[in-house]
Amino acid sequence: MCFATMLKLRLLTWDVKDTLLRLRIPVGKSYAAEAQAHGLQVEAEALNRAFRWAYNAQTKHFPNYGLDRGLSSKQWWLDVVMETFRLSGVHEDKVLLPIAEKLYCDYCSKHNWEVLPGAIETLQQCQQLGIRMAVISNFDRRLSEILAQCDLQQHFEFVLSSENTGFAKPDKRIFLEALQISRVPPPLAAHVGDSYMNDYRAPREVGMHSFLVKTAGKPASWETEVPQEHILPSLTYLPSLIEKG
Structure with a gap:
């Protein structure tokens, strides 16, 4: 899908590890x-x-x-x-x-965690666009506390972890739960993450849009499978893509 003709988004869901946060040390x-x-x-x-x-x-x-x-x-x-x-x-x-x-x-x-470059700026800009935001992550019950500790929790309307929902990405049920909670139809929602299967293909299977963050230092074997307009060289590219809607 070309994002130049995309409808304005009402919901953005986010992966966390290596999308918004990363470990400070190995x-x-x-x-x-x-x-x-x-x-x-x-x-x-x-x-x-x-x-x-x-x-x-x-x-x-x-x-x-x-x-x-x-x-x-x-x-x-x-x-x-x-x-x-x-x-x-x-x-x-x-x-x-x-x-x-x-x-x-x-x-x-x-x-033990640090916010990735551009994450806070991007979240703030997306909020200024009037987009509701939530988290969908294959994480355990500590996730909300980690987000709060890193000053990110306030950006999200709700947080879905795989432990709390009982479904782990790429299981489409975790995305369907987010859509049900928000009452947003799939074509008006998008997911952002760094995993081709979990964060790109899985949300598309329920009718959402999706963006992949290209992580520095990691090989991106999926690049030939993903249209360039769906790849984020950094998180700061995201608001301008959404504004084209």
Whole structure:
């Protein structure tokens, strides 16, 4: 669809991680620092590699925080952290549990997150255009607190996390719930994010528009699949595209 002929939007929904917020430091580095505070020396790069493996395995075996298997998202994350350390050579659970508990709390703090360049400016400009905004994110129940800590919560009418709704992107039901809450028809809504499947294709399957943020330093294998007018080199391009509606 050409956005030069797009109807004026009434609703914008947003992904969060690597769209509006990013981690301040790599996971391995923060894990290594917490381990050191507990008297353990573990290499940050080893923890980074182990985290990727543990996270991917946990996601495969217990998707969306294991909700349908009776897990809580906190237990899901504690298991990921402890397995990360086990894979890095630390096996004493009585040492690992307090580290995992502390890291779980720390990742709810703004000290571990930073707002991406242009995010606040873009959100403000979209509000000035009279567009309602909300969040749709594959995140756990800490999301609203993280947004509040990072001074972003006030921009959004509501926040839908995959844990709270029970549906994870690219499941179209999480987008349909946003449309139902807002009472906005799909052609007057758009989603913004950085994942081709989760944030571009999925909202289009319910009739919404979508934009992809091109993340610096990440290969964009989807670029040949996405019209250039749907790709945002930075978030600050978004308001001018909407104004063409």
